[in-house]
Amino acid sequence: MEEENQIKLHGMWGSTFTKRVELALKLKGIPYEYIEEDLSNKSQLVLKYNPVHKKVPVLVHNGKPIIESLIILEYIDETWKNAPRLLPDDPYERAKVLFWASFLHQQLFEDMGRVITSDGEAQEKATKDLFEKLTILEEGMKEFFPGGTPSINGENMGLLDILMYALFGPYKAHEEVLEMKTIDPERNPLLFSWVMALTELPVVKESTPPHEKLVALVQFIRENALQSCVA
Amino acid sequence: MAEEVKLIGMWGSPFSRRVEIALKLKGVQYEYIDVDLTNKSPLLLKSNPVHKKVPVLLHNGKPIAESLVILEYIDETWKANPILPQHPYDRAMARFWAKYIDEKCLPALWNACWCEKKDREKAVEEGNVCLKTLENELKDKKFFGGESIGFVDIAANFIGFWVGVLEDVVGVELLTIDKFPILCKWRDEYVGCSVIKENLPSKEKLGAYFRTRVESASQSK
Numbered sequence: 001m002e003e004e005n006q007i008k009l010h011g012m013w014g015s016t017f018t019k020r021v022e023l024a025l026k027l028k029g030i031p032y033e034y035i036e037e038d039l040s041n042k043s044q045l046v047l048k049y050n051p052v053h054k055k056v057p058v059l060v061h062n063g064k065p066i067i068e069s070l071i072i073l074e075y076i077d078e079t080w081k082n083a084p085r086l087l088p089d090d091p092y093e094r095a096k097v098l099f100w101a102s103f104l105h106q107q108l109f110e111d112m113g114r115v116i117t118s119d120g121e122a123q124e125k126a127t128k129d130l131f132e133k134l135t136i137l138e139e140g141m142k143e144f145f146p147g148g149t150p151s152i153n154g155e156n157m158g159l160l161d162i163l164m165y166a167l168f169g170p171y172k173a174h175e176e177v178l179e180m181k182t183i184d185p186e187r188n189p190l191l192f193s194w195v196m197a198l199t200e201l202p203v204v205k206e207s208t209p210p211h212e213k214l215v216a217l218v219q220f221i222r223e224n225a226l227q228s229c230v231a
Numbered sequence: 232m233a234e235e236v237k238l239i240g241m242w243g244s245p246f247s248r249r250v251e252i253a254l255k256l257k258g259v260q261y262e263y264i265d266v267d268l269t270n271k272s273p274l275l276l277k278s279n280p281v282h283k284k285v286p287v288l289l290h291n292g293k294p295i296a297e298s299l300v301i302l303e304y305i306d307e308t309w310k311a312n313p314i315l316p317q318h319p320y321d322r323a324m325a326r327f328w329a330k331y332i333d334e335k336c337l338p339a340l341w342n343a344c345w346c347e348k349k350d351r352e353k354a355v356e357e358g359n360v361c362l363k364t365l366e367n368e369l370k371d372k373k374f375f376g377g378e379s380i381g382f383v384d385i386a387a388n389f390i391g392f393w394v395g396v397l398e399d400v401v402g403v404e405l406l407t408i409d410k411f412p413i414l415c416k417w418r419d420e421y422v423g424c425s426v427i428k429e430n431l432p433s434k435e436k437l438g439a440y441f442r443t444r445v446e447s448a449s450q451s452k
Contacts, residue, residue, distance in 0.1 A: 052331065052364055066323045068330060078319040091307040095295045102297055103281065136281055 007032040008060040010046050012039055013209055014217040016109075016166040017069040018057040023162050024076050026203050027084055027154060070105055073159055086159045097159055100140060104163040108133050112167060115178065116218060117225030130182065138188045150194045154203045164191075165198045173214035177222060236261035237289040239275050241268055243432050243440050245389040246298040247286040251430045252385050253302050257309040299329055302382060314382045328368060328375060329386035336361040337389055344401045345448070351403065358405055365390070366414045373420060380424060390414070391421040392431050400441040 009025065009032050011018030025032050037046055037056050049058045049065035059066045059075070066075050077086040088094045111133055114126035144160065152161055168191075174182050185192040198204055209217075238254065238261050240247030254261050266275050266285055278287040278294040288295045288304065295304050306314045315322050339361050343354040365387070369375060375383035384391075394406050395418075408415045421427055 061320070064320055066320070068327055071323050071326045071330070074326065075319050075323040078322065091304050092290070092293055092295070094307070095300050095304040098300045098303070099281075099295075099297055102300070140281065 006060075006062055008035060009033070010035045010037050010043070010049070010058040010060070011056045012037055014214065015056060016170075017055075019169070019207060020069045020162050020166045021057045021059060021072050021076075022207055023157075023165065023204065024073050024086060026207065027086075027157055027162075028076065028080050028082060030076070030080055070101060073162065077159075084155055084157050086157075086162070088158075096143075100137075100144075101159055101163055103133075103137065103140075104160065104167060108137065109167060112174075112182065115182065116174070116222050119226060127180070131187065134183065134188050134191060138191050141190055141194070145190060145194070148190070148193075150190075150197050152194075152197050152201065154201060157198075157201070157203075161194075161198060164194060165204055168195045169199055169204070169208060170214050170218065171195060172211060173218050176215050177218045234260075235289075235291050237264060238262070239264045239266055239272075239278060239287040239289065240285045241266050243437055244285055245393050248430055248432070249298045249385050249388055250286045250288060250301050250305070252380075252388065252426060253305045253314060255426050255430060256312045256314065256380070257305065258311060259305070259309050299326075299333065299386065302385060306382075314376075314385065316376075316381070325376075325382045328365075328383040331361075331364070332383070332386045332390070336365065340390070340394055340397075340405060343405060344397045344403055355403065355405065359410065362390075362406060362411050362414060366411050369413050369417055371413075374417065380421070380427070384421060387421075388427070391418050391427070393437070396434055396437045397441060400438050400445060 007025070007030060009018070009021055011021065011034065013036060022034070035043075035045075037043055039056070042054060046056060046058060047054055049060060050056075050067045053067065055067070057067075057069055057072065059072045061075075061079070066072050073086055087097055108130070111126060111130040115123060115130055118126055141160075168183050171181075171183050181187075183192055183195060199208070236254070236259055238247070238250055240250065240263060242265055251263070264272075264274070266272055268285070271283060275285065275287065276283055278289060279285075279296045282296060284296070286296075286298055286301060288301045290304075290308070295301050302314060315325055336358075339354070339358045343351065343358040346354045374380050375387065390406065397403070398405055406414060406418065422431070
């Protein structure tokens, strides 16, 4: 049947949430059709599949939509049980990963967003919050990387690797636009070496947009946000 | 091997009560440790150093934090009376609605109760949008989980009970039967369930707790 195992991903090329899902599908070797969405003019399909939030990414599996990137990642892991497993099988190890996933996804991501979209005193505070959270994350991740520098390959990438890449993969673009380091080998040696290890992987490299395009996007987001504050 | 289950919680916290509902549903024996949130115990600070919040479940000494993460952990560890559905798609839907409740509904409803009077009308409107969305999702089901309480119903405990208490204390109308007949019917069924009824704080005690907050807020102005 044509509908059998039909996977479509509605996304946006610069969206880190979309990136997470793409990476998971690629890691698991799941063939899919990618549909690029214009966020200023969303397709009828996106509005139909995600009436509550009207956002991408939306994964459509045999016509059924799944939304919210973290939930999509869990769905992918539960539906396609081949390696790499994105989450551990052991309930306690799984709970630890979900705890840190929530920390990365909600707290760090929000702080990063604030740093990018503010200036002056507000940006200083947001940057302070970000650095404090990065210190907490650095400490927390020591348990996951007891040997120090992470050794990751396409076979053992998991949920936290995907989230870390989605957040800090564009670090060079952030640095260029913000004229400061968000992630620093001296301040966060473990996290920095983790991001370096991730960005070197072939499966990650092929999912990474060109640097100039990312810089332009971050610049656009920042200018838009700052202008709307003034207005 | 003796199993040791402890729950660090706070009597008035809906997040804490979610975990108790799940443990009771599954017949898990546990020791409950109530915490004074204005004077957090060393045990809480050691068990949840990142957020320093309740609830924290301690299973044979291992801490698990974040109520929805704890619920999933409980469901995977004790298999009686499943909370989440079996099929990955249904599980994704349940997670979506629980997340919607936590990230959108609770902040909107909480804000509608505690914001400045000049902002109240707009805040109530935002709360109403969330409630309407949940009302539409419930449709003709008895519970979000179907015939019996599930993951989303447990996550919605704030709406099932805390909202009513806040409405009385603060004097705001949120979950009204004319606007949300289906959700009100759900609420009545929900608090009628023995596992829910037995795991709610006393209405009087919770009301008094919120009342002191109202009074201290008006005094500080």
